Amino acid sequence: MHSQSEYDLIIVGGGINGAGIARDAAGRGLKVLLCEMNDLASATSSASTKLIHGGLRYLEHYEFRLVREALTEREVLLGNAPHIIWPLRFVLPHVPGLRPAWMIRLGLFLYDHLGGRKKLPGSKGISLSTHVAGQPLKAGMDKAFVYSDCWVDDARLVVLNAMDARECGADILTRTKCVAASQQDGKWQVTLQGGDDDAERVVTGKMLINAAGPWCASLIDPANGAIKAETKANIRLVKGSHIVVPKLFDHDHCYIFQNPDGRIVFVIPYQDDFTLIGTTDVDFKGDPAKVEISGDEVDYLCKLIGDYFATPISAMDVVWSYSGVRPLYAGEGEVANASKVSRDYTLKLEANKGKAPALHVFGGKITTYRKLAEHALQLISKQLGVADRPWTATETLPGGDLPNASFDDAMMNYGTRYGWLPEAMLKRLVRAYGSRIEKLLDGCNGVHDLGINYGHDLYEAEVRYLIDQEWVFEVEDLVWRRSKLGLRLSGDQIAVLRKRLASAKPNQIAAQ
Known part of the structure; x- marks a missing residue:
């Protein structure tokens, strides 16, 4: 751990909100420490549907501000990180008896125009009898609508924000838990536990940020929470689950299907050879770490797939599944249906005279994380008496400075420069690391320079990069969050990687 012990901001939680606030604050020159008890994006922020989207169905709940902000952010984020974010086209079949066609058309008209769309194509009606998206579907469905949204590698988005925060001077401590936080002499005194020796150390901060996601309420619980705070959190924990199956269709369109219960489910091409299906909405009780x-x-x-696709699937087809717990801010009243609780975020500021301020982050969604951070910095700047100077809208995330902000141009450029790399491997590396591929491959002039091949084009050079630059400690960090190679590597190959990671401590001091 580092010798510094006094900070402007101490952020608890290494999900997308914590990492986004850390990046924004550090880029403004504030002294920032972020602590995360596990790996970055180890909970909700790696368990999303992996979309940068406006939230078409939120229009039904009249959440126009949230939708407008999210739609505007789609194109901002697309420019910030064109390697891990890219456009998708979604097909919404019309099913008589569910939402009427006029309602869908009206919703898509609003969706096209609320956010000042410039880069993405607009919506249109199609006939499933002639469109490629109709081929795998059951007969009898003809009318459908097509619209745009974007894909994101959610876990990598978190890591890139943390990397940029570190490059701006922030201290990012993973596997470091906040075990106590209280006021002393007008500052926050925070006890952290973690590091190589799992020792405790105390740091002080002018302001504390609670961005602990599903743990945000338990962290400030008056009875046994680590943070001594005055804010009360009315949080509703909602579980969302996804399944991954061998690919169900060959085209590159996605589907958004309506269910009779009012929910919608996305069906998305995933990792070239698979299809991602989700999500559910189920109230959750218990430890979010065990979801x-x-x-x-x-x-x-599976039933929903059987309702729409000509070829049904069953639990036997599921090759992987994941679940996350969304900490939705329930406000003052109760909402009966979990899917109707707002996905908007709420920032609760504690700023009593004579005491150090605290900011509690409730709710939110990946698409609006950058705006959430900007809004948090408005409040933080006022409390710390510094100028509020937003900067993240136009600055790329690490690896995002691709030629013409174009993945295709980057592939051509790096394809020429690294002609010795297999094309599938090059595509995976450019998707994951963007221009940081140059750092990963520094000094390599052929495959023979990459070191041990752990399987599926994962070489020692990449493993070393992930350890030194991206806080990889354990095999799950590598094969499920920094990549999705867990879908392809065998049990024996993962065991070799596990042993490799246990053999050397990450060189994180050098990376700081």
């Missing part, structure tokens, strides 16, 4: 998909959720998603 997992239930048999009922698997059946729910």
Whole structure:
């Protein structure tokens, strides 16, 4: 751990909100420490549907501000990180008896125009009898609508924000838990536990940020929470689960399907050879670290596929599943249906005279994380008496400075420069690292320079880069969050990687 012990901001939580606030604050010159008890994006922020989207169905709940902000952010983020974010086209079949066609058309008109869309194509009607997206579907469906949204590698988005925060001077401490935080002499005194020796150390901060996601409420629980705070959190924990199956179709369109219960489910091409299906909405009780998909959720998603696709699937087809817990801010009243609780974020500021301020982050979604951070910095700047100077809208994330902000141009450029790399491997590396591929491959002039091949074009050079630059400690960090190679590597190959990671401590001091 570092010798510095006094900070402007101490942020608890290494998900997308914590990492986004850390990046924005550090880029403004504030002294920032972020602590995360596990790996970055180890909970909700790696368990999303992996979309940068406006939230078409939120229009039904009249959440126009949230939708407008999210739609505007789609194109901002597309420019910030064109390697890990890219456009998708979604097909919404019209099903008589569910939402009427006029309502869908009206919703898509608003969706096209609320956010000042410039780069993405607009919506249109199609006939499934002639469109490629109709081929795998059951006969009898003809009318459908097509619209745009974007894909994001959610876990990598978190890591890139943390990397940029570190490059701006922030201290990012993973596997470091906030075990106590209280006021002393007008500052926050925070006890951290972690590091190589799992020792405790105390740091002080002018302001504390609670961005602990599903743990944000338990962290400030008056009875046994680590943070002594005055804010009360009315949080509703909602579980969302996804399944991954061998690919169900060959085209590159996605689907958004309506269900009779009012929910919608996305069906998305995933990692070239698979299809991602989700999500569910189920109230959750218990430890968010132990969340997992239930048999009922698997059946729910498989049944929906059977309702729309000519070829049904069953639980036997599921090759991987993941679940996350969304900490939705329930406000003052109760909402009966979990899917109707707002996905908007709420920032609660504690700023009592004579005491150090605290900011509690409740709710939110990946698409609006950057705006959430800007809004948080408005409040933080006022409390710390510094100028509020937003900067992140026009600055690329690490690796995002691609020629013409174009992945295709980058592939041509790096294809020429690294002609010795297999094309599939080059595509995976450019998608993951963007221009940082140059750092990863520094000094390499052929495959023979990459070191040990752990399987599926994962070489020692990449493993070393991930350890030194991206806080990889354990094999799950590498094969499920920094990549999705867990879908392809065998149990024996993962065991070799596990042993490799245990053999050397990450060189994180050098990376800081």
